[in-house]
Amino acid sequence: MRTVYLNGKYLPENEANVSVFDRGFLFADGVYEVTSVLGGKILDFDGHAVRLERSLNELGMRNPIEKADLLAVHRELVRANDISDGMIYLQITRGNPGDRDFAYPSDDTEPTIVLFTQSKPGLADSPAAKTGIKIISIEDQRWGRRDIKTVQLLYPSMGKMMAKGAGCDDAWMVEDGHVTEGTSNNAYIVKDDKIITRHLGNEILHGITRKAVLAFAREAQMKVEERAFTLEEAKNADEAFITSASTFVMPVVEIDGEAVGTGTPGTVAARLREIYLTESRKAAI
Known part of the structure; x- marks a missing residue:
């Protein structure tokens, strides 16, 4: 017990x-x-x-x-x-x-x-990290202060169940045509070797793993652009992935039934996951 x-x-x-x-x-x-x-x-x-x-x-x-x-x-x-x-x-x-x-x-x-x-x-050896996850898109119907990590998680829970009902792993929420974030994670795409993720604001949670991953990416001389991206951009990206405290860096290989890139985990997400886990283990207390 x-x-x-x-x-x-x-x-x-x-x-x-x-x-x-x-x-x-x-x-x-x-x-x-x-x-x-x-x-x-x-x-x-x-x-x-x-x-x-x-x-x-x-x-x-x-x-x-x-x-x-x-x-x-x-x-x-x-x-x-x-x-x-x-x-x-x-x-x-x-x-x-x-x-x-x-x-x-x-x-x-x-x-x-x-x-x-x-x-x-x-926890760090999830099989999904090698196969990638599949997601659906849903309308973002949460309240406006998503930057506050409150316990009111009913709509994200509904989103998880919508994804499960569609035979997928998670959902990305979309507002005004642009992806905000996943149900319990921050969302990213990679296009032409550039990592793109939504800028900080009231619309998304200021992820702790997000902050660390972006810092590691910049230290590794990767290009990072913090801006809103559309669902169509995501579907046409070379790679996509999520970050959270429990998934670390997790590749996304399918959105709404359409393959992202080659439909397999990409090299950028794999490298970021490796860097994050290595550096986080070193700094763990």
Whole structure:
């Protein structure tokens, strides 16, 4: 049975309970982060901690835990649950004000903080990295502040199910003819040796893996262009791929039933995945 962290305590998962009046449950009034663990070490912790603080600030929510203490919790959960490869999920909500009200509760309402692990043996050795994934396109119907990593994930979940129903792996969301991002990942294409991905703004999540991958790409003298690209551009690209904390760099070989490039994983995505995993393992803590 897993050990989880809830409001300052380490508990067996079946003893960890949150109030029915918690605003995360009633209003999706909360934020989250997911960090990867490889070889028992945590990847990109600093980046996730910084983004967590930003998300909380954007929602006017108090952070109930200091960065150093948060790292200690991550490490203890890895130890307690004997995680070699896997994920650590963190969620902070505005807490339990004792009743339901659209208005935010008073500042003395304690936020709720939850962390738990998911064991994923062989996380970095996914067979999909060698075969690529197939995606569909769907209309982006999410709210406008996608840069805040909130727990309101219903439409991305619907998108995952639309993809599954079409016999595919994921969906890219499209707004005004341009790709925003995947259901739980950032989206990229490669054309004439240039990596193209949407610029930062309120329309997409500011991915931690995205930031690292683009930095590594530039260090490797790869060309990078941050701009919106159309669905048609994606279908006519030489390569396509996604990035996220759990998939790292994952090639996309088909969009809406049409092969991307040769219909097989491309060299740019493969090289970026190799660089990211190598460098991230070195920097893991």
